[in-house]
Amino acid sequence: MTLRFVLVPQWQGSPSPRAMRLAEGVAALRSDLPASATTEVAVPLEAGDEQGSGISRYTSVQLVRERTSVVLQDVEGPFVVVGGDCGVSSAGIAVAANRHPSTAVVWFDAHPDLNTPASSPSGAFAGMVLRAAIDDGDIDAARVVLAGQRIWDAAEEEFAAAAGIRAFGVDDLADPAELVDAVAATGADAVYVHIDLDVLDPAALDGLLDPAPFGMTTAALVGAVKALRARFPLAGATLASYAPNGTDTEQAADDASTILRIIAALD
Secondary structure (H helix, E strand, C coil): CCCCCECCCCCCCCCCCCCHHHHHHHHHHHHHCCCHEEEEEECCCCCCCCCCCCCCCCCHHHHHHHHHHHHHCCCCEEEEECCCCCCHHHHHHHHHHHHHEEEEEECCCCCCCCCCCCCCCCCCCCCHHHHHHHCCCCHHHHHHHEEECCCCCCHHHHHHHCCCCCCCCHHHHCCCCHHHHHHCCEEEEEEEEEEHHEEEECCCCCCECCCCCCCCCCHHHHHHHHHHHHHHHHEEEEECCCCCCCCCCHHHHHHHHHHHHHHHEEE
């Protein structure tokens, strides 16, 4: 079945002062996606208020989640939520797991995003989204597998260890077989693939908001996604954190080619 794309140019979940580049990233990708299979969620212009939640810009983040959930409910078959910041995975995971209760989540990201409002150093929801999905009951920690993380906060390390969450470093992913086996060991019959593009090494993609060195190559990421898809049906996916850098058209074309390779691996 053809993938459906739900564009969510949310920037309010990011801690970066340059977060608006994430909305520009969604706009840049729009023309590369099939118009007939693409829907865009309206994101408010305002930053939003915390309202005592401990989450920066909470009102806008919550409104976008609600709007994204409504759109996804009408999407049949596998979908890709295109962000924006990583917070857009919140609605995607909830909808996918409701349809496929035995879904596993594979989290490709330089960060594990396992903070809470109490532990987060920034208050940004993008750094809490996976923990929120677990704590809200959308996904069981036993069905979460981390991939490519190299920037951890102490509270995230403690939670992952206590919850028994498997984590594969960049070097562990050169051969994706063990990753696929770890997902199979969760008892999953489908997979939700979250891809924050900062899982890639900065040499692989120019348009990274906060580049993190020693990341995955494009070939390794594509290979891992293909290996997962060969074993499991796709319940849904997220592609987040594309932030075009300046007006270099040649570099933008290279970025688009890289991102389209990743999207093709999901199909």
